[in-house]
Amino acid sequence: MKNGSLAHRILKAVGRRRIVRRRDLERLGGYDQVGRALRRLEEEGFLEKIDRGVWLRLGRAVGRQMHARAWSTPGGASDDKVLRLTLAQPSFDDLAALCLSLGLKRADMTLSELRADNEISPGVARRDEEIIANVRAGLLRMARADDRSASR
Numbered sequence: 001m002k003n004g005s006l007a008h009r010i011l012k013a014v015g016r017r018r019i020v021r022r023r024d025l026e027r028l029g030g031y032d033q034v035g036r037a038l039r040r041l042e043e044e045g046f047l048e049k050i051d052r053g054v055w056l057r058l059g060r061a062v063g064r065q066m067h068a069r070a071w072s073t074p075g076g077a078s079d080d081k082v083l084r085l086t087l088a089q090p091s092f093d094d095l096a097a098l099c100l101s102l103g104l105k106r107a108d109m110t111l112s113e114l115r116a117d118n119e120i121s122p123g124v125a126r127r128d129e130e131i132i133a134n135v136r137a138g139l140l141r142m143a144r145a146d147d148r149s150a151s152r
Contacts, residue, residue, distance in 0.1 A: 006037040011046060018100065019143045020047060020055040048103040050136060054143045059101035083110050087128050088120050095128065099135045107132050 006029050013028060014020050025034050038055065041047040047055040077085075079102055086094050087110060099107050111128050114120045120128075 006033055007040050007044075007046075010034070010037055010041065014057055018057055019139060019146065020057055021143060021146070022053040022055075045103075048105055050104060050139055051143070054140065056100070056103065056139060058103050080110070083107065084114065084119075087111055087114055088124065090124065090128050090131055092131055092134075095131045096135050099132060104132060104136055 009028055010020075010025055013025065020038075022034065022038070025038075028034060029037070038047065038049075042049060042055070046058060048058055050056050083098055083102060083106070086098055087107070095107070107128075111120075111125060111132070115122075115125050
C-alpha cells in the first residue's frame with residue numbers, strides 16, 4: 001500500500017482503535033472511494049468486516065505469550081498452529097486474543113477444518129463457537145457504545 005493513498009490515510013486515521021466505522025471515515029473521501037479502500041484493506045489483511053459499516057482492525061501477529069502453547073516447537077510456532085492448539089484446548093482469554101489478532105473469520109475457518117477432520121470433539125467445538133460468538137457480540141456492543149457516546 002502506497003503512502004498517501006486513501007487506504008493508508010484510513011489506517012492512519014484509525015490509529016490504534018480496534019473498531020472502525022465507515023461513517024468515521026466520511027471526511028477522507030467519497031462513499032465509493034472509501035468503500036474501495038476498505039475492501040482493499042480487507043483483502044490485504046488489515047481489516048475484517050464484522051457487520052454492516054463496522055470493521056475490526058486486525059493485529060499483525062500473535063503475541064509472544066500465545067506461543068507458550070507450542071513451546072516444544074523449535075524456532076516458534078506459526079500463527080495457524082497456535083490457533084489450532086488454542087481451539088483444541090480453549091480458554092476464553094487466549095481465544096479472544098487470537099480472534100482480535102487474526103480475525104473472527106480465520107478462527108471460524110480453522111474451527112470448521114478441525115471439525116471436518118474430527119480433530120476436536122463436538123463439545124470443544126461448541127465451546128469454541130460460543131467464545132467466538134461472544135467476542136463478535138462484544139465488538140458490536142463496543143461499536144454501538146461508541147455510537148451512543150458520539151451522539152451525546
